Amino acid sequence: xxxxxxxxxxxxxxxxxxxxxxxxxxxxxxxxxxxxxxxxxxxxxxxxxxxxxxxxxxxxxxxxxxxxxxxxxxxxxxxxxxxxxxxxxxxxxxxxxxxxxxxxxxxxxxxxxxxxxxxxxxxxxxxxxxxxxxxxxxx
Numbered sequence: 001x002x003x004x005x006x007x008x009x010x011x012x013x014x015x016x017x018x019x020x021x022x023x024x025x026x027x028x029x030x031x032x033x034x035x036x037x038x039x040x041x042x043x044x045x046x047x048x049x050x051x052x053x054x055x056x057x058x059x060x061x062x063x064x065x066x067x068x069x070x071x072x073x074x075x076x077x078x079x080x081x082x083x084x085x086x087x088x089x090x091x092x093x094x095x096x097x098x099x100x101x102x103x104x105x106x107x108x109x110x111x112x113x114x115x116x117x118x119x120x121x122x123x124x125x126x127x128x129x130x131x132x133x134x135x136x137x138x139x
Contacts, residue, residue: 002075002076003073003074003075004072004073004074004075004076004094005071005072005073006030006032006048006050006071006072006094007032007069007070007071007072007102008030008031008032008033008045008048008069008070009030009031009067009068009069009070010028010029010030010031010064010065010066010067010068010070011028011029011030011031011047011066012028012029012066013064013065013066013107013108014026014027014028014057014060014061014064015061016057016058016061023053023054024053024054024057024058025051025052025053025054025057026051026052026057026060026061027049027050027051027052027093028050028052028060028064029047029048029049029050030047030048030050030070030072031045031046031047032045032046032047032048033045034046048093048094049091049092049093049094050072050074050093050094050095050096051077051093051094051095051096052095052096052099053095056096056097056098056099059099060099063101063104064101064104064105064107065104065105065106065107065108066105066107067105068101068103068104068105069102069103069104070099070100070101070102071099071100071102072094072096072098072099072100073096073097073098073099074094074095074096074097074098075094075095075097076092076093076094076095077092077093077094077095078090078091078092079091079093
């Protein structure tokens with residue numbers, strides 16, 4: 001089984017790439033805080049490379065900017081290529097197949113887009129806090 005779920009913040013504004021055959025793609029890096037503090041009392045983060053294809057890539061580029069909090073589901077993929085210095089480079093990335101938008105920040109702006117709060121129909125879950133989801137078109 002090859003399945004990954006991540007929640008983190010985009011480290012920069014994603015950019016849409018137009019490829020042959022009317023295909024579109026974007027790459028971004030998710031910064032994910034660790035659950036503990038290091039010896040200096042700071043929270044470390046992991047930076048995970050992600051790749052997205054098609055309409056999902058278009059939606060991410062349209063709605064997400066640097067600092068947006070998103071959740072992703074996908075699979076890990078490894079690949080390699082030869083760079084300009086004739087060195088073989090290996091890359092491991094998450095190919096995103098599903099995304100949830102929790103706290104969006106517009107591109108090139110510090111103003112956050114916070115989704116509306118749902119009605120109080122979940123009384124028993126007051127201690128369980130997750131960011132809310134923005135309703136977007138199904139892709």
